Amino acid sequence: MIQLENIIFLIVAGLGIGLFVWQIRKIRKNILIGRDVELADNPSERINKTLLVAFGQQKMFKRMLPAVLHLFVYVGFLVINIEVLEIMIDGVFGTHRVLGFLGPFYDGLMAVNEILAALVIIACVIFLWRRNVTKVPRLATGVEMRAWPKMDANVILITEIVLMFALFAFNIADLKLAALNNHDLPGSFPVSSAFVDAFGSDAGTLATIASVGWWIHIIGILAFMNYLPSSKHFHIIMAFPNVYFSKLLPKGKFTTNPAITHEIKAMLDPSYQPPAPELDVDGNPIVQRFGAKDVEDLTWKQLMDSYTCTECGRCTSVCPANITGKLLSPRKIVMDTRDRMEEKGEHPAIFAPNHYKELGVERVQITDEKTLLRGYITPEELWACTTCNACVESCPVNIDQLSTIMDLRRYLVLEESAAPASLNAMFTNIENNGAPWAFPPSDRFNWAEDLYVPSKN
Ligand code: SF4
Ligand code: SF4
Numbered sequence: 031m032i033q034l035e036n037i038i039f040l041i042v043a044g045l046g047i048g049l050f051v052w053q054i055r056k057i058r059k060n061i062l063i064g065r066d067v068e069l070a071d072n073p074s075e076r077i078n079k080t081l082l083v084a085f086g087q088q089k090m091f092k093r094m095l096p097a098v099l100h101l102f103v104y105v106g107f108l109v110i111n112i113e114v115l116e117i118m119i120d121g122v123f124g125t126h127r128v129l130g131f132l133g134p135f136y137d138g139l140m141a142v143n144e145i146l147a148a149l150v151i152i153a154c155v156i157f158l159w160r161r162n163v164t165k166v167p168r169l170a171t172g173v174e175m176r177a178w179p180k181m182d183a184n185v186i187l188i189t190e191i192v193l194m195f196a197l198f199a200f201n202i203a204d205l206k207l208a209a210l211n212n213h214d215l216p217g218s219f220p221v222s223s224a225f226v227d228a229f230g231s232d233a234g235t236l237a238t239i240a241s242v243g244w245w246i247h248i249i250g251i252l253a254f255m256n257y258l259p260s261s262k263h264f265h266i267i268m269a270f271p272n273v274y275f276s277k278l279l280p281k282g283k284f285t286t287n288p289a290i291t292h293e294i295k296a297m298l299d300p301s302y303q304p305p306a307p308e309l310d311v312d313g314n315p316i317v318q319r320f321g322a323k324d325v326e327d328l329t330w331k332q333l334m335d336s337y338t339c340t341e342c343g344r345c346t347s348v349c350p351a352n353i354t355g356k357l358l359s360p361r362k363i364v365m366d367t368r369d370r371m372e373e374k375g376e377h378p379a380i381f382a383p384n385h386y387k388e389l390g391v392e393r394v395q396i397t398d399e400k401t402l403l404r405g406y407i408t409p410e411e412l413w414a415c416t417t418c419n420a421c422v423e424s425c426p427v428n429i430d431q432l433s434t435i436m437d438l439r440r441y442l443v444l445e446e447s448a449a450p451a452s453l454n455a456m457f458t459n460i461e462n463n464g465a466p467w468a469f470p471p472s473d474r475f476n477w478a479e480d481l482y483v484p485s486k487n
Contacts, residue, residue, distance in 0.1 A: 039121035039248075046252030053259040057337060060375035064330035065318070069275045076274050079428075084273040089426040096160075099153040103190070106146040107266060110197075113143055117248050130216025140217035144201065147194040148221050154187045154194075161187075168343030182341075186254075186263045193250045198222055200243030203229055203236040210236070268338040269427045275331050276428035281419045284436065287320060287444075321440025324401040325371045328437060335429040336368035345421035345431055356414035360421035360431035366406040367434060373400075403438050412439050413450055 082088045087104065090097040116129045130136055160166045161183055169183075201222035208215035209226070210233055229239050258264045265272075292304035307315040322328050345360040346352050352359050403409075412435055421431045442448040449457065456466045463470055 067329040102149040106150040196246035203240035272338040320444035322437035358414035
C-alpha cells in the first residue's frame with residue numbers, strides 16, 4: 031500500500047535523478063566543444079584495457095597503501111550500489127527489504143556490504159589523515175593545488191563516512207526491532223549484530239532511528255550523486271569511458287597534423303588528391319588551426335580527460351620538469367583545461383568554482399585575449415616539458431596530458447613562430463641542412479676523413 035512517505039520518496043528521488051541527468055547533459059555539451067576524433071577502433075583491445083585499468087585498478091598498485099585503501103572504497107561503491115537498488119524499490123513501493131527473497135544470496139550480499147562499509151569508514155579516515163595531518167606532498171596544497179581540491183576531497187570523504195554510519199544505524203535498529211518482534215530479518219549482518227544493543231530496546235526510538243538512518247542514507251546518496259559532476263570524484267564514472275577511448279598507439283608515437291600530411295604528400299606526388307575539406311553547417315570549409323590555442327582546438331577526448339582527472343598529483347610528482355623546479359605541472363594543465371572548458375561552454379559545474387577564482391587569486395594573464403593558451407597556460411610551462419611521457423604512464427585513469435601540451439606547443443610553432451630561439455635555430459638547420467646541426471650535407475662525412483689513415487703499402 032503506497033503511503034505519503036512513498037510519494038515523498040518518489041519526489042525526492044525524481045528530483046535527485048533529474049538534476050543528475052541535467053548535469054550530465056551539460057557536461058556532454060562541454061565535452062563536445064572539442065574537435066571530433068575517431069576512437070572506436072579495436073574494441074577488443076579497448077575492452078581489455080578498460081577491464082585492467084579501470085575495473086582492475088592496475089595502475090593504482092604502483093603505490094600499495096593508497097591502492098588497497100582505494101580498492102576498499104571502490105569495491106564498496108560498486109557493491110553497495112546493489113543495496114541502493116533495494117532501497118529504491120522499498121522507497122517507491124513501501125516494501126521492506128524486498129530482495130530478501132533471494133535467500134542465501136541476499137545473506138551473503140548483506141554480509142559483504144557490511145564488511146565493505148566498515149572498511150570504507152577505515153579507509154576514509156586514513157585518507158583524511160593523509161590529506162590533513164601527514165599532508166602527503168603530492169596531495170598537499172601547492173602552487174597549482176589551491177584550497178578547492180583539498181576541500182572537495184574532505185567533503186567527499188566525510189560524506190562517505192556519514193553514509194556508511196547511516197547505513198549501520200538503519201541495520202542495527204532494524205535488527206533489534208526484528209528481535210523484539212520475534213521475527214527473522216532477512217540477511218546477515220556481521221557488523222551490526224555486534225552493536226545490536228547500541229540504541230536500547232524502545233521500539234518507538236528504534237523505529238525512528240531506522241527511518242532516519244534510511245532517509246539519511248538515500249538522501250546522502252542522491253546528494254553525493256549530484257555533487258560528483260562538480261568534483262574530482264567524478265572519475266568514478268568517467269574513468270571507464272576515458273580508459274576505453276584512451277590511446278592504443280605506443281606512448282612515444284606522436285600524431286601528425288592531417289592538413290600538413292596532405293600538403294607534403296601533394297608536394298611529393300603531384301597526382302595526389304587531398305580529401306575535400308569538411309564543411310560547417312553553412313556549407314563553408316572548416317579551417318582548422320594548426321595545433322591548439324583554445325579548448326575548441328582540442329579533441330573531445332582531451333576535454334573528457336579533464337573531467338576524468340582525480341587531481342591525485344601522481345603525474346606532477348613524477349614530472350622531471352616539476353621535480354627540477356620548472357613551472358610545469360601536468361596536473362595543472364588538465365585542471366586548467368577543465369576550467370577553461372567550463373568557462374567557454376558556459377555550463378559551469380554547480381558547486382566547483384574555478385580553481386583559482388574561488389580564492390580570488392588572479393591567473394597569470396599575459397594578454398587580454400582569453401584563451402586556454404596564455405589566458406590559463408603560459409608558453410613557459412609548455413616549453414618546460416621534456417615529452418618524457420612519465421605523466422601519461424603514471425596516470426591511473428589513462429589521461430594523456432602530453433597530447434594537450436604538444437597541441438598547444440604546435441600552435442606556438444606553426445601559427446605564431448613563437449618557439450624558443452634555440453628551437454628556431456634547429457628548425458632552420460633542418461630546413462637548410464636536413465639535420466639539426468649547422469653544417470651543410472657536403473660536410474657530413476668529414477669525420478670519416480679525419481679518421482682515415484692511409485695504408486703504408
Ligand atoms: S611529458 Fe612533460 S609534463 Fe609529462 S612528465 Fe614528462 S616533462 Fe612532465
Ligand atoms: S592527470 Fe592523472 S595522474 Fe595527473 S592528477 Fe589527474 S588523475 Fe592524477
